[in-house]
Amino acid sequence: MKNRMSPTLFSTLVCLFGIVAVCGTESFTLPSGPSSEGSLYELESVWKSQDGNAVRLDALGGKTRVFAMGYTSCQYACPRIIADLQRIEKALDEKGIGADKVEISFISIDPVVDTPERLKALETEYGMDARRWLLLTGDEDGVLELAVALGMKYRKTTAMDFAHSNIITVLAPDGRIVYQTPEIGSDLSEALQAIESGF
Amino acid sequence: MTRTYPRTALLQAISRATASKKGFGIGSKVCVVVVNLCIQLTVADVPEEMVEIPAGAYTPMYIERAEERPVSGFLLDRRPVTNGQFLEFVRANPKWRRSAVKRLFADEAYLAHWGGDLDLGPNGDRIADSPVTHVSWFAARAYLKTVGKRLPSEDEWEYVARADETRADASKDPRFTARLLDWYGRPSPAILPSVADEAPNVYGVSGLHGVVWEWVRDFNNAMVTGESRGDSSLERGLYCAGGALGTTDPRNYAAFMRYAFRSSLQGAYAVPNLGFRGARSIERGPVP
Incomplete structure (x- = not known):
């Protein structure tokens, strides 16, 4: 479901x-x-990218974006979410859909541990193309708001770990949610279709 | 200013002292004077409409979270936010009016029981002091921000919600649970009662049970599906007709219903009988 x-x-x-x-x-x-009518870019939170730049959520419009939330010290599901995001990226590359049209974001739910440096290390570890990937870390309140807006459930389970839902969200350039899949390792063709339907 | 004693503990000390028939000499009068002085000192930064909830610990109802969790002292509104108060908020903040609110923040049912943007409707006089409902999580947060407050966390809310009129923790008393279930099963009146009509619990907080359900800050903390750690069976017990089997105390079916209800919500939902109240963290003064 x-x-x-x-x-x-x-x-x-x-x-x-x-x-x-x-x-x-x-x-x-x-x-x-979650509401599919509202634009996520109504949220006014400010984040930091893997390069330490301030990023306003409400300034992210204009491109199709693929969002997933997790945390870098995650041993369980997050590597698989990132793998799914990379499968999407690969398919986009093959179809010639560039970073000027679609960007991919992995957004941290762990503001304490996930510094921009940690995000940079993640980028390196997974060989992410910096033109395509925008990794974000924020503050506790911004994370909560964004997670709620995405319909994502999470909570801290230990000092280091979180339990969280695994949702990949496709956002239209105006910030509306056009597609969501919470299933890890699921067939991503629907997500791709949703992305392509925007062009 | 540093806090020395929780106010409720002082009040309890006073009532114990005054209830006691013996040992009432000069000493105890001095004691009461000192205690009163302390109360005045602590009252100074607790707004009239709030009470201070002393720090403690409580055990949430799920096995997974069955270990005792500490709750820091905090301030909580005595009563839920009313229609009248919320009307003032939307008057001052046009973007939160019914016709203007962004769909990300509130669905079509937002303030559906009102007559219009700035109109409580034909029953306006009667609902002005009733808890506001049909408000989304985002709207509740926006309101509370304007008054320097925040939503209570689920832990904070549940910690205080265990109290009845005389005990900080009545949750093990089947009669307490029965009262809650009785309310949960009763039809709600077309006009919700005034927030002033509910009996306060031992902390001085009223209306946690019996009138409306309330938003908490982290309502989205229970997994429904696809939890990352793959141990969602614990929560599966909550959903898959498992009834209250996964709970630490199956008698506390009332709490089970609250958790189940919360986990069905989304931040933009504006539903009947779901309101909110404010909380505030206690800023500790510098240690002398």
């Missing part, structure tokens, strides 16, 4: 919350997933 509640959960919650909250007054159903 991608980044959505399972139908069972959904109906359970509608049922629970329906009973809880709305009997006798008005009925409603919870929509599913």
Whole structure:
């Protein structure tokens, strides 16, 4: 069900919350997933790139962007998310869709550990093309806001680790979410289709 | 100014002293005077509409998080934010009006129970002092920012929500849980009661249960699917008809419902019966 509640959960919650909250007054159903109508670039948070430059989220419009959030010391899923992002990159390269049209971002949820230097090291480790990849680290509040806007769940589990959902998001040049996949190692052709449909 | 004693502890000391029939000599009067002085000192930086919640620890309901978690002292609003207060906010902040709000920040149901941008509707007089609902997480945060507050964390909220009128932790008392479940199962009235009508808990906080559910800062901390560590079975217990089996205390089904509800939310959702209140961290003064 991608980044959505399972139908069972959904109906359970509608049922629970329906009973809880709305009997006798008005009925409603919870929509599913984050808003696809709003632009993510309404967020005014300021981040730092792997080169230490300040990056305003609301200045990222104009290109299609592929976003994923994680953290550099992650041993489990993040390397796989990055691998998925690199598969997308490879497909874009093969189709001749350059960094002038689509950029890829890995955004840290760990403002304490992930300094721009850590991001730079990640760039080197994975051989990321700096023209294509914008790695970002921010502050706790900016991370929370962006994660919520992306419909992403996360929490700190130990001093070093986070549990988090694995979502790859495709943003239109105006900042609207046009596609999301939370599944690691899933078929990325839908994400690619969403990217290409913008051209 | 450095804080020396939590205010609630001092109040409890006073009530113990005054309730006690013996040992009431000059000494205890002096003691009460000193205690009162201390209260005045600490009251100075606690706004009237807030109370100080003393630091402590609590055990969240999930097995995965079953270890005790520390909660620092903080300030919490006595009551949820009302329609009237929120109206003042949107009056002063046009971009948060119903017709102007960005869809990223609030869905179509935002303030749907009002008559218009600056109009509480035909029942305006009656709902002005009721908790505001149909507000998104983003809107709640924006409101609180303007008054120098923030949303309480889930830990903070749940820590205070264990209290009843006389005990800081009533969560092990089946009667307490039964009361909450009774509310959860009752239809909500068309006109929500005024925030002034609810009995305060032992901290002086009212309306945590019984009127509306409330946003917390980190409502998005429970995984639904695709958790990165691959140990989502714990949370699967929460969703896949596992009922309350994954919880530290299956009796606390009321808390289970709150966690389940929260994890179904998105930041832009504006739903009936979901409101909010403010919190503030306590700034520690320099250590002398």
